[in-house]
Amino acid sequence: MVTACKYHEQTKHTPERVRTNTFSLDFENKPRPYKIYEDISQISLGESLQSLDKPALAAIATSSPEPRLDADPPSLDAQSLQTLCHYATGVTKTLKRRGRKMRFRAAACTGKLYHVDLYAVIGAVDGLDPGVYHFDPDTESFDVLRVGDYRGVLAQATDDFSAVANAPMTFVATSQWWRNAWKYRNRTYRHAFWDSGTILATLLAVASALGHESSVVAGFADEPVVRLLGIDPEEEAPLELVPVGSGSPAPDAQDIEQIDPDEVPLSDHVVAYPLVFDAWRQSTLGDNEAVRAWRQQFTEVDDHAFGTHDRGDGRLVTLDPVDTSTASSRPVTTTIERRGSLREYSHDAISDRKVATILDRALRGVPTDCGEAASHLVDYYCLVHAVEGIPSGAYQYHPEATVLERLGETSRQTAGHLALDQSVVGEAAVNVYIMADVDSIVEQVGNRGYRLAQLLGGISLGRLYLATYAHRTLGGRGFTFYDDLVSEHLSPRAANQTPMTLFAFGKRVE
Ligand SMILES: Cc1cc2nc3c(=O)[nH]c(=O)nc-3n(C[C@H](O)[C@H](O)[C@H](O)COP(=O)(O)O)c2cc1C
Structure with a gap:
């Protein structure tokens, strides 16, 4: 039985562990990055996607759509489902590398292993029967797991959480562990929340651009959701729910007959990493x-229960994000299509207003079922290397006041070292660390709270990607790090905190 604190400790990267690591990847046994069911009917909803012109910077920053002047809210239909799934986890580009075709998905994912799947539990929407569907990113069609309106099961599992109980469609994100554990082994439990987080960031943004409410539901009884999807949590487990739309009350929960659909094996054999399943199991709700x-x-x-920090006495740099009329208007869907992970950065300084806008729009807080308190789970820190008008240094970013508070010195070299000795991280203009006090979180809200903290790290990362790629000349990438070295570098302020995720961004090399 592993607690979240122990799990976190055991899966930290240290220079020593990396140096003595003898693990090598077995390419012959590499899992397929998507699942294939043996005998399940698939439906194709056609290829037409809704074109959405809402700017990415607006779509990521608004948790609920603006009130509409027209009387009827837009209805969710089959095309909306296709659009949501495509832009959250579909294949958005195919590139040829060393003579091989490589398919990239909408959201960034550790190791490009794509282990997170989306299921949609749907009531009556135009063009589609009520049912439980699995999105197949390989063919962009839907596997039909159940026919009938099962939304009541999710409503009950969330204790009748209103957003779920009234949503015409709710997505469930899962991780099929082996698809990531092949490379990352026990770290896959962390990665599940990082990589579902980047998907959820795009899902929420696209829902907002479609004109629908959406939010993240971290609190649900796990077992009924497992049963509903017909999965085995030792291999694949539910992570979070995302209700989309409103005004469509779910019927009462109906009995869920057992299903156990056969799947084509992912690879020759699956190597089990019991710690991953155990960490997940210890965070379930009955x-x-x-x-x-x-x-x-x-x-x-209270606001400080999770060990986050208010402003101290460091020098403040007031940031001045651009307003909506002068902000980049690159639409959300174009931004998702243009997003990638940048490997080479120019050393040129980037504009302080662009940095201010990216931080402001990406780090405004995520709508969850845990209310306002969830916004106090994580803090944001920046290592600034090259920003016009802002001296190089380590800062804490305070989102409510849009200020950077100076904590001390940093350097490009140190930044690369902290990020698992990936020197490219120091080449970027800014590094953003999302940090949490895991001990305090687990003390207050248990092992389930750790899931949420990692998830907020993942969603912030996904939003930072989108806010960066909303700007034509900029690019960025998620990175991994030596946990304790980062805490030390940001001490004393962050001495009690440990990094959840890291994003580096800067100017592309032209
Ligand atoms: C949480 C997270 C951590 C990542 N860490 C690293 C990293 O340490 N080094 C790296 O080169 N890329 C890292 N990546 C980038 C992935 O390799 C990249 O997203 C993946 O190859 C897919 O490519 P794309 O983002 O261009 O679509 C990370 C991505 C995520 C989401």
């Missing part, structure tokens, strides 16, 4: 009462 009690804890904590 039933709707457990969900209610878990969520209740967030209403009882």
Whole structure:
């Protein structure tokens, strides 16, 4: 039985562990990055995607769509489902590298291993029967797991959380562990939340651009969701729910007959990493009462219970993000299509207003079922290397005041060392670390709280990607790090915190 704190500790990268690591990848046994069911009917909803002109910078920053003047809210239909799935986890580009075709997906993923899948639990929407569907990114069609309106099961599993109980469609994100554990082994439990986080960032942004409410639901009874999807959590487990749309009450929960659909094996053999499943299992919630009690804890904590930090006495740099009329208007869908992970950065300084805009739009907080308190789970730190008007240094970013507070010196060389000795990280103009006090979080809201902290790291990373790629000349990439070295570098402020995720961005080499 592993607690989240122990799991986190055991899976930290240290220079020593990396130096003595003898693990090598078995390419003959590399898993396929998507699942194939043996005998399940598939439906294709056609290839037409909705074109969305809402600017990416606006779509990522608004958790709910602006109130509409027209009387009827837009309806969700089959085309919306296709659009949401394509831009969240579909194949958005194919590139030829060393004579081989490589397919890249909408959202960034550790090792390009694409282990996170989306399922949609749907009531009555135009052009599609109610049912439980699995999105197949290989063919961009839908595997039909169940026919009928099963939304009540999710409503009950979330203790009748209103966004789920009234959504015409709710997505469930899962990780099929082996698809990531092939390379990352026990770290896959962390990666599940990082990599579902980047997908959720795009899903929320596209939902907003379509004109629909959406949010992230971290509190749900796991077992009924597992049963509904017909998965085995030792191999694939549910991570979070995302209800989209409103005004469509779910029927009462119906009985869920057992299903166990056969799948084509992912590779010759699966290597088990029991720690991953155990860490997940130790964070499950048993039933709707457990969900209610878990969520209740967030209403009882004060702003500092999770070990995050208010402003101290460091020198402040006031940031001045551009307003909506002068912000880049690159549409969200174009931004997702243009997104990639940049490997080479110019050393040129980037504009302070662009940096301000990226931080402001990407790090405004995520709508979750845990309310306002969830915005106090993580802090944001920046290593600035080349930004016009901002001296190089380590800073804490305070989103509510849009200021950077100076903490001390840094250097490009140190930045590369912290990031698992990837010197390219120091070449970028800015590095953003999303940090959390894992011990305090687990003390207050248990092992399930650790899931949420890692997920917020992943969603922030996904939003930082989108906010960066909304600007034509900029690019960025998620990176991994030596956990404790990062905490030390940002101490004393961040001495109690440990990094969840890291994003580096800067100017592309022309
Ligand atoms: C959480 C996270 C951590 C990552 N860490 C690294 C890293 O340490 N080094 C690296 O070169 N790329 C890293 N990446 C980038 C992935 O390799 C990249 O997303 C993947 O190859 C897919 O390519 P794309 O982002 O261009 O679509 C990371 C991505 C994510 C989402």
